[in-house]
Amino acid sequence: xxxxxxxxxxxxxxxxxxxxxxxxxxxxxxxxxxxxxxxxxxxxxxxxxxxxxxxxxxxxxxxxxxxxxxxxxxxxxxxxxxxxxxxxxxxxxxxxxxxxxxxxxxxxxxxxxxxxxxxxxxxxxxxxxxxxxxxxxxxxxxxxxxxxxxxxxxxxxxxxxxxxxxxxxxxxxxxxxxxxxxxxxxxxxxx
Amino acid sequence: xxxxxxxxxxxxxxxxxxxxxxxxxxxxxxxxxxxxxxxxxxxxxxxxxxxxxxxxxxxxxxxxxxxxxxxxxxxxxxxxxxxxxxxxxxxxxxxxxxxxxxxxxxxxxxxxxxxxxxxxxxxxxxxxxxxxxxxxxxxxxxxxxxxxxxxxxxxxxxxxxxxxxxxxxxxxxxxxxxxxxxxxxxxxxxxxxxxxxxxxxxxxxxxxxxxxxxxxxxxxxxxxxxxxxxxxxxxxxxxxxxxxxxxxxxxxxxxxxxxxxxxxxxxxxxxxxxxxxxxxxxxxxxxxxxxxxxxxxxxxxxxxxxxxxxxxxxxxxxxxxxxxxxxxxxxxxxxxxxxxxxxxxxxxxxxxxxxxxxxxxxxxxxxxxxxxxxxxxxxxxxxxxxxxxxxxxxxxxxxxxxxxxxxxxxxxxxxxxxxxxxxxxxxxxxxxxxxxxxxxxxxxxxxxxxxxxxxxxxxxxxxxxxxxx
Numbered sequence: 001x002x003x004x005x006x007x008x009x010x011x012x013x014x015x016x017x018x019x020x021x022x023x024x025x026x027x028x029x030x031x032x033x034x035x036x037x038x039x040x041x042x043x044x045x046x047x048x049x050x051x052x053x054x055x056x057x058x059x060x061x062x063x064x065x066x067x068x069x070x071x072x073x074x075x076x077x078x079x080x081x082x083x084x085x086x087x088x089x090x091x092x093x094x095x096x097x098x099x100x101x102x103x104x105x106x107x108x109x110x111x112x113x114x115x116x117x118x119x120x121x122x123x124x125x126x127x128x129x130x131x132x133x134x135x136x137x138x139x140x141x142x143x144x145x146x147x148x149x150x151x152x153x154x155x156x157x158x159x160x161x162x163x164x165x166x167x168x169x170x171x172x173x174x175x176x177x178x179x180x181x182x183x184x185x186x187x188x189x190x191x
Numbered sequence: 192x193x194x195x196x197x198x199x200x201x202x203x204x205x206x207x208x209x210x211x212x213x214x215x216x217x218x219x220x221x222x223x224x225x226x227x228x229x230x231x232x233x234x235x236x237x238x239x240x241x242x243x244x245x246x247x248x249x250x251x252x253x254x255x256x257x258x259x260x261x262x263x264x265x266x267x268x269x270x271x272x273x274x275x276x277x278x279x280x281x282x283x284x285x286x287x288x289x290x291x292x293x294x295x296x297x298x299x300x301x302x303x304x305x306x307x308x309x310x311x312x313x314x315x316x317x318x319x320x321x322x323x324x325x326x327x328x329x330x331x332x333x334x335x336x337x338x339x340x341x342x343x344x345x346x347x348x349x350x351x352x353x354x355x356x357x358x359x360x361x362x363x364x365x366x367x368x369x370x371x372x373x374x375x376x377x378x379x380x381x382x383x384x385x386x387x388x389x390x391x392x393x394x395x396x397x398x399x400x401x402x403x404x405x406x407x408x409x410x411x412x413x414x415x416x417x418x419x420x421x422x423x424x425x426x427x428x429x430x431x432x433x434x435x436x437x438x439x440x441x442x443x444x445x446x447x448x449x450x451x452x453x454x455x456x457x458x459x460x461x462x463x464x465x466x467x468x469x470x471x472x473x474x475x476x477x478x479x480x481x482x483x484x485x486x487x488x489x490x491x492x493x494x495x496x497x498x499x500x501x502x503x504x505x506x507x508x509x510x511x512x513x514x515x516x517x518x519x520x521x522x523x524x525x526x527x528x529x530x531x532x533x534x535x536x537x538x539x540x541x542x543x544x545x546x547x548x549x550x551x552x553x554x555x556x557x558x559x560x561x562x563x564x565x566x567x568x569x570x571x572x573x574x575x576x577x578x579x580x581x582x583x584x585x586x587x588x589x590x591x592x593x594x595x596x597x598x599x600x601x602x603x604x605x606x607x608x609x610x611x612x613x614x615x616x617x618x619x620x621x622x623x624x625x626x627x628x629x630x631x632x633x634x635x636x637x638x639x640x641x642x643x644x645x646x647x648x649x650x651x652x653x654x655x656x657x658x659x660x
Contacts, residue, residue: 021234024230036215037215050219053222057226057229061230124213147210174206
């Protein structure tokens with residue numbers, strides 16, 4: 001492998017598949033957070049997100065040659081795998097709501113005023129609830145767009161539909177969120 | 192791109208700000224360790240498989256490609272499948288990796304046994320259904336193929352790391368345990384033989400019957416006719432006999448009653464003392480009846496055991512016996528037996544050989560096992576429980592307002608110790624009247640029921656009437 005290939009996702013994946021643990025670590029650390037965040041926001045629970053992230057990376061290694069860098073980035077590929085595993089989990093459990101305790105919002109420290117902090121905490125919880133209550137297809141589109149900052153084309157690649165459908169889903173998700181968060185709108189504007 | 196910008200910046204910053212508030216927790220460090228451990232395991236397994244090219248080839252063949260999905264039922268399938276076994280539709284590739292199921296060392300599952308059994312049977316049924324056409328077409332070839340597949344599976348199973356070691360270890364463990372048991376048993380037998388004893392049978396201590404309580408000596412048959420007899424179940428003995436001298440004016444003299452015998456009476460008992468002269472063929476004087484009802488024959492003077500008279504007299508009866516009756520027996524009846532009855536045996540009425548009950552019948556019959564601690568019904572007890580006081584339940588305020596009336600029926604267990612043990616309402620009334628009735632029933636006072644002379648618990652049914660006048 002040429003030098004420039006060694007640090008690309010494809011190069012790292014090939015070395016990792018051959019038993020190079022350092023390469024695997026590098027690859028894992030590069031994409032771990034994105035996959036975990038995505039899974040957490042889809043599933044709403046830390047444990048479930050951990051399982052999905054774990055399975056996602058192991059499946060990547062087991063079929064390392066199935067990844068084609070000309071078709072999609074590894075991140076998109078991993079997010080698609082995470083999505084698939086998440087849906088499998090939904091189906092297996094026969095439910096779509098897996099609520100853990102709401103995560104401690106790190107941003108809250110930014111609010112010095114206790115009242116603002118309280119309002120922000122309340123809003124954060126409401127946002128989490130509102131996102132988790134969205135239909136799964138709208139939820140994933142919103143998460144990928146707003147949190148993972150994927151382009152419409154990338155989201156289309158992950159979800160296996162065309163960009164227009166993604167756009168429609170995003171629109172509906174935003175409408176749904178606005179409705180759900182209407183009581184907090186004023187509060188959110190204040191903080 | 193313009194569209195995206197539009198979506199991002201179309202005055203929806205408030206929504207984005209709100210969304211930004213939902214912060215995900217940091218990726219747990221435990222996950223890193225878990226993923227790395229799985230990575231190492233996977234690599235070790237690969238190394239192992241690389242050493243056995245055949246297995247690798249088989250695996251590659253079956254695991255090649257991506258996951259497939261049924262367009263109808265949406266179920267995921269491994270790459271090796273081409274058609275959905277449920278609806279027969281051609282499977283479409285999902286473009287996702289096939290994840291080999293994790294290898295679990297244990298077979299412990301959370302689902303219940305019956306559910307798992309049902310699942311297995313369902314699977315077997317489906318497999319048989321699938322296999323049937325192939326078998327029908329070429330039974331011999333199919334069997335051969337199945338055997339080859341089974342042996343291949345077996346070989347593959349033992350190639351999995353540690354399976355062979357674990358199997359050998361398990362077999363050795365069970366064998367050594369069995370050997371140890373056999374050796375220990377042999378050693379114990381030898382030791383016992385050295386002591387001059389041979390173990391013929393091991394007796395479970397629980398199997399040894401407890402020594403039976405000695406049968407209480409009950410009253411033997413008597414003139415009242417409530418004695419027992421030699422039959423296994425209690426049956427009232429009946430019959431009787433009597434005799435006496437028509438010319439006699441004195442009452443029957445005091446003495447023992449002669450022994451009973453079912454054989455025909457040979458010698459009629461006399462009240463006179465035995466003659467002091469040699470008898471060529473001594474025959475014991477008997478009364479005709481159940482042997483179980485009489486005492487051992489004694490060479491004593493016969494007569495009426497209840498009499499006060501010591502003056503030898505056969506009584507005012509008629510016949511060869513003694514007492515006020517007729518015939519060759521004893522007592523006021525007629526016949527060869529004893530008592531006020533007729534014919535033979537003891538007691539009153541027409542002859543009937545009786546049977547023993549607890550404490551009756553001279554103890555010969557066995558006592559039927561009765562658990563006196565159980566609950567008895569009214570019909571089962573000898574003497575019913577008698578309620579001494581039955582406090583009336585007061586009306587509740589609500590019931591009075593609602594003008595409720597009716598009857599509460601309770602089933603009450605009156606304990607052997609005189610306490611109310613249990614109350615079950617059979618019919619209820621609203622407004623707390625049932626509770627009032629139950630409370631009143633708790634205050635019942637009664638004398639416990641009896642069975643065979645013992646206090647026992649007995650169920651009764653009580654009614655509490657609630658009426659507003």
